[in-house]
Amino acid sequence: MKLSGKTIILTGAAGGIGEALARRFSRENPRALLLLDLHESKLQTLAGRLSIDNLETGTGDVSDPADIKAWVDHMEARYGGVDLFCSNAGIFAAGGADADLSAWQKSLDVNVMAHVHAARACLPGMLARGSGYFLQTISAAGLLSQIGSAPYTVSKHASLGFAEWLAITHGRDGIGVTALCPQGVRTDMLSTIDNVDTVAGDGLAGTDEVAECAADAIARETFLALPHPRVADYFRRKAEDHDRWIRGMQRLQEKLAGQ
Numbered sequence: 001m002k003l004s005g006k007t008i009i010l011t012g013a014a015g016g017i018g019e020a021l022a023r024r025f026s027r028e029n030p031r032a033l034l035l036l037d038l039h040e041s042k043l044q045t046l047a048g049r050l051s052i053d054n055l056e057t058g059t060g061d062v063s064d065p066a067d068i069k070a071w072v073d074h075m076e077a078r079y080g081g082v083d084l085f086c087s088n089a090g091i092f093a094a095g096g097a098d099a100d101l102s103a104w105q106k107s108l109d110v111n112v113m114a115h116v117h118a119a120r121a122c123l124p125g126m127l128a129r130g131s132g133y134f135l136q137t138i139s140a141a142g143l144l145s146q147i148g149s150a151p152y153t154v155s156k157h158a159s160l161g162f163a164e165w166l167a168i169t170h171g172r173d174g175i176g177v178t179a180l181c182p183q184g185v186r187t188d189m190l191s192t193i194d195n196v197d198t199v200a201g202d203g204l205a206g207t208d209e210v211a212e213c214a215a216d217a218i219a220r221e222t223f224l225a226l227p228h229p230r231v232a233d234y235f236r237r238k239a240e241d242h243d244r245w246i247r248g249m250q251r252l253q254e255k256l257a258g259q
């Protein structure tokens with residue numbers, strides 16, 4: 001899908017990958033761009049550096065369906081529809097099955113349900129117009145696993161499942177979906193992770209590189225956007241021999257634990 005002339009909503013835009021996506025999308029001359037996050041002041045700083053028409057910012061919690069619906073309604077009323085919804089906001093919580101139940105719930109609310117809320121708010125308009133697009137920032141953890149975090153692994157698998165379902169169910173209705181699945185990316189999120197080697201994998205990517213990969217996948221309308229191309233090889237090996245893949249991951253976990 002060409003972004004020129006399109007109306008875009010982007011969540012988690014105040015920093016990290018979201019900020020890079022905002023800068024990348026603004027180069028495409030969209031009709032309108034709405035940047036959402038919890039942090040209004042950071043959004044204002046970013047907006048001050050972007051010179052495009054119809055740039056809007058708003059605060060909202062992506063895990064609140066009312067917030068998402070209100071912003072989609074606003075953009076539909078003002079610009080006639082939302083062409084691209086980017087569910088990028090996400091959180092990381094460390095821990096196993098015994099992680100706090102509140103961390104489990106929040107991971108599911110932000111990393112999974114936010115994507116569902118966006119689809120529920122946007123799909124009626126998109127289906128009526130016969131076109132629309134969802135970019136969902138997931139993670140390589142959605143295709144593989146996240147050593148050290150059960151809530152992140154489970155929530156990212158669930159969001160990938162939802163993205164696949166959307167593409168299967170509505171692809172023929174003119175709805176495109178791209179699942180952005182990077183390994184480690186240099187953002188503030190990494191500062192919340194104790195052993196960064198667990199996400200570094202094949203090296204940390206920069207946010208601009210990740211945004212470029214996402215924009216390219218949207219332009220080509222491909223489902224997977226993989227800023228770290230080796231993730232495709234790991235995913236293939238996992239599908240070829242699941243038991244062997246789990247043994248390999250167990251060895252990796254032991255290696256990281258011994259560091």
Ligand SMILES: NC(=O)c1ccc[n+]([C@@H]2O[C@H](COP(=O)([O-])OP(=O)(O)OC[C@H]3O[C@@H](n4cnc5c(N)ncnc54)[C@H](O)[C@@H]3O)[C@@H](O)[C@H]2O)c1
Binds near residue numbers: 036090110190
């Ligand atoms: N950094 C990585 O290594 C990495 C790797 C793979 C995937 N991801 C995914 O990329 C996405 C962006 O992460 P990032 O690395 O840029 O992290 P980040 O922490 O730098 O940015 C996340 C942004 O989301 C916002 N946010 C969090 N919860 C929100 C909520 N409930 N409502 C609205 N906004 C909210 C934050 O305020 C922040 O601005 C996430 O979905 C993350 O899981 C990150």
